[in-house]
Amino acid sequence: MGLAKLNELYKTVIIDNANYPRHKGQIADPTGEMQLKNPTCGDLIKVSVKVDDGKIADVGFTGSGCTISQASASLMTTVLMGKDVKTARRLILAFSKLISGGDIDDEDEELLGDAAIVGSVAEFPTRIKCAALAWHAMDEVLDKTQKS
Amino acid sequence: MSKGLNDSRTDFPILDQEVNGEPLVYLDNAATTQKPVSVLQTIMHYYEHDNANVHRGVHTLAERATEQFEAARDKVAAFINAPSRKTIVYTRSTTESLNWIASSFGNAMVNEGDEIVISELEHHSNVVPWQQVAKNQHATLKYIGLTADGELDMDDARKQITDKTKIVAIAHASNVMGVVNPIKELAQLAHAHNAYMVADGAQSTPHLKVDVQDLDVDFYAFSGHKMLAPTGIGILYGKPEILDEMEPTQFGGEMINEVHEQAADWKESPWKFEAGTPNISGAIALGSAIDYLNNLGMDNISAYEQELVDYTLPKLTQIDGITVYGPHDPAKHTGVLSFNLEGLHPHDVATGLDMDGIAVRAGHHCAQPLMEYLSCEATCRASFYFYNTKEEADRLLDALNEVKEFFANGTSKAERTV
């Protein structure tokens, strides 16, 4: 088998998003922020979001970590930009199902777009946490936003 | 393919398997070692023939279990040249040993304004318990720094250890930097200031001959699982006069002498520390692991591992864009090799190696203060034991080059090389 299997995890989209992350940086006037750390490896991601009238008007992330955690954060920001909070949370749930090897419905998969490609991490159980980090952080931020 | 020191590889059935379609190369021995058949058989035999609780029965099985449990204690004592079985306390692990030393002896000895001295290369289990003591007692926790090479800076040690120092606690061998620290010299330094010397032997006891009397340490801690025994059994060695004074941290059955309604007193050391039913099969298996190691000879093990390091380290440091931590002189380096490839996260490297059947660790290795000190978040770590071979070292070196290539050239190139 050897390194060929790496292609299943490190697809072009993932390498590209890790090398050229989208929406990386601190956004202006965030309405919510959350920093999460993966204590086993030290990966650290901070997400910030600006919710305006129930919609995600701006979203960004900072931090450092492995290819998977960086690419996953980048792809997440692209998916969630402009979505209403309810849809965003549904997509976060769908994403976490996908990376644990579960099935999701076609509409959600379509909305996830490139981010759905991260789903192949399901076959690399030791790396699921890396993929999930940014999405967990975002879900907590949006949960607080909805409750306040 | 060579079969490790004295063909020992054949005694470890777990090594004979494929992982991700490739023959397994197990290089995570600093985390835990594999277990030889003889140790596994000892556990089976104990449960098939002799299982009973210790120190509490008059029946024959209880006597056999107790006899084997205490015989294993004697083997441990002889293995580290401790003066008697009374100085050998069974614990769960290095972590538990260090916690008992800190929470009982540490809290009793350290007063407000005193100092505890550790180093920048300690494992969390030799950091956090001392932070707790410092906090409880309003004492100061000080760190001995490292040289540019990654060795303990003895000049700094002489500055940090002062008349205010009550305890010096240092790893005998580092789980990240691949160095062996001069514990004997540190103990002399500590004693010259009337401080006590605690050594964390988790990474040394499995790999080199330890003589606690020659080192003149007051305490020594290590784990069975890093030296062929199962998880859940560890050792706390203490000088006899110190253990006699030290209070237990756990209370209950086994450890008592007499119990009345309002008060109790304890057995003598080491039994006063061992409350409740202990890990009997683990202790007996540790005795069996020590038999195995003695049979190979600790000096032979050290020499064989040194050969692996002499072979691997120069090749490793030559990989383009690699940072290898710790001394680059193989003579100063143990079989613990920590490194990073430029521009690649250790997690990605470790996943790549795993796809090639090679098990290494990636992360902060429970040494976050050291990672901060080195200004890196994490490293990859390959660690040898006597059953590893030069062929396996080559597999590691080749795979590292492949992984580098994969991430440099993207997926297409790697597909072509399949």
Ligand SMILES: Cc1ncc(COP(=O)(O)O)c(C=O)c1O
């Ligand atoms: C230097 C050092 N000290 C302490 C420990 C802790 O050992 P355990 O987890 O067996 O308690 C380790 C194990 O990783 C270690 O490498």
